[in-house]
Amino acid sequence: SGPWGFGLTGQGRLMLYNGNKKVWDSGKSGMDFCNMNVGGALACYNGKPHEPQGGARFALHCGGKRGSFMLIAQNSDPVLQKRNDQMSWGMDKDGNEVGDC
Numbered sequence: 001s002g003p004w005g006f007g008l009t010g011q012g013r014l015m016l017y018n019g020n021k022k023v024w025d026s027g028k029s030g031m032d033f034c035n036m037n038v039g040g041a042l043a044c045y046n047g048k049p050h051e052p053q054g055g056a057r058f059a060l061h062c063g064g065k066r067g068s069f070m071l072i073a074q075n076s077d078p079v080l081q082k083r084n085d086q087m088s089w090g091m092d093k094d095g096n097e098v099g100d101c
Contacts, residue, residue, distance in 0.1 A: 004072045004079050008034060012049055014042070014058075016080050016091050023079075024095035031057045041068075058089070 002019025009015045012033035014026040026034055026044045034044040042060040047053035060082065061068045072080050078090030078098050090098040 004074050006070065006072065006080055014044060016095065024091055026058065028095070029057070029097065
């Protein structure tokens with residue numbers, strides 16, 4: 001066990017980790033890659049980088065509100081959650097998704 005964090009895997013997937021242990025990555029939900037959109041929002045898609053198939057499966061601004069961001073709450077459940085759109089999406093300590101986008 002260690003500090004919670006998030007980042008991108010080598011395949012470009014969003015990842016949640018605890019210490020050296022990967023708890024979740026967006027591939028678990030069938031998303032192939034994530035990147036920053038032109039507008040500056042993190043978004044995850046199916047397909048290949050620079051060749052997405054369809055619209056975003058997840059986007060940081062999925063609530064349609066500007067200023068959304070992800071927050072890691074080190075000592076609570078869910079650990080990773082979104083703010084500024086009624087916390088519609090989060091991740092609990094076991095890597096289970098809470099809510100949807």
